[in-house]
Amino acid sequence: MTALPSQYNEMTDEQVLAAIVRAKATLGDELTILGHHYQRDEVVQFADARGDSLGLSQQAARTTARYIVFCGVYFMAETAAILCQPDQIVMQPAIEAMCPMAAMANDREASKAWSALSAVWGDDLIPITYQNSVAELKAFVGRNGGAVCTSSNADALFRWAFAQKRHILFMPDRWLGTNTALAMGIPPREIGLWDRDSTDAADLAHCRLVVWPGFCYVHSRFSVEDVKAARARYPGALIIVHPESDAAVVARSDATGSTTGIIDYVERAPAGATIVVGTEWHLVHRLGRQFTDRRVVPLRRSSCRTMEMTTIRHLLYVLDGILAGEPRNIISVDGDIATWARVALDRMLRLS
Ligand code: SF4
Incomplete structure (x- = not known):
């Protein structure tokens, strides 16, 4: 983990908390802090908006603040950077906080699965990606007519997708895809698991849904x-x-x-x-x-180590950067990736 400058570790908690309060007061409406529900209490208490990934995406698209500080994990800040205006700046206090599940799928592997499944189903196939994915995968989905979903709206997005095509490729969380399909009445035998090393797409011809083998270690730990x-x-x-x-x-x-x-x-x-x-x-x-x-x-104590990476010291570090006129830990997504990822996100936001 990238070390913070020593001055932040030399401060007491009280000094850090007081400095954050002062920074927020100084920046006023120029700043909005978004905090995911899984963040530490000491951090989330400073959030101007607290929510899940859908709520925070909507907030990022709506806010007019010049500086958006996203206390969460990388794919969330990336989403905010895609949805906000060009003159807004998105920052992530602990820049190395990456969701392990988001790292389990990329556009290159998705393209291979897409080609193999398209050879079986022709164009009767649509991709959906969970919000918990990298921007390149969202862009792949946007380019191929699909959409993003979150756990709040997966059911609505699946219904939207099935109204257009008979088959869905869902990435990267196998369990959100599987549980959503089962709740819709799709039988287990029509839900296939993609394995890049061993799957023969022809063996999945009878499936309505193919799920990527990704998972969240925090939630799949429950037994x-x-x-x-x-x-x-x-x-x-x-x-x-x-x-x-x-x-x-x-x-x-x-x-x-x-x-x-x-x-x-x-x-x-x-x-x-x-x-x-x-x-x-x-x-x-x-x-x-x-x-x-x-x-x-x-049900059992299961915490997310990447969500825990953000501390009040990281938060103060980025706020100090804004105050100094040198924003730190900026997250940006450019070019085609931003354009197509936005298409996939906008399809979701319209349906939410
Ligand atoms: S709780 Fe799971 S899905 Fe969410 S950031 Fe942590 S590892 Fe990723």
Whole structure:
């Protein structure tokens, strides 16, 4: 991890927090800080908008602030850079915070799968990529008539795609694709898994959906054993998991929901209820402190190491750069990649 200049490590937490408050006050409307729900409490408390990746994408497209500081992971800041205006500057406090799942698919490998599947289905095929993907993959999808989706709107995007073509290639999260298709009533035998080393596209001819073999280690860590243990420990509890979880875990839970869906579910639960939540630990912990008249517990403690990379010192580092007139950790996406990725993102935003 890139080291911050020593002055930031020599400051006490109180000094850093006070300096962030001063920087925000000085920059006023010129600055907006976007914070994902999985960020540390100490960081997310400074967010002008807090949300999941869909909500923050919409916020990035809407804000008029000149400086957008994105506390999240790289694909999120990239998305903000694609959606914002040319005179706006997007920065990411911990520039090395990359989502491992986003790194599991690229446009080159996607092109190979696309060619192989097109040889079987002709042009009766459409690509969808999860927002958690690199800009080059979003651009590939945009160029080939497809769209981006998030866990909040995957169902709507799948319906949109199936209204146009009979087959979907979904990347990079196998579980979000699989769980979305199963919830729509597509039988498991019509869901195929792409493996670049061993898949013969002809063997997938009967499938409606082909999913990429990517996964989120934070959510795929939840197991059927975890669900059984939670049911034994908290009789009568409600169990909700994120759709990036294994389909077998989703099937044994009471509900599945995107990050925002999970927050809504906890909010709607009756006072006195116990809700067991299978998602990133920072959010579960925060919900537990927010809703004191019900018990919110994690299905298991599973946190995202890349989301944890952003600290208050990283945040102050980029704010100091803005104040000095030398913005730091700028994220930008240019040329054709930005153009086509925007096409894929705009298709999603129109349907959201
Ligand atoms: S929680 Fe999973 S999908 Fe989200 S940034 Fe972390 S590794 Fe990526």
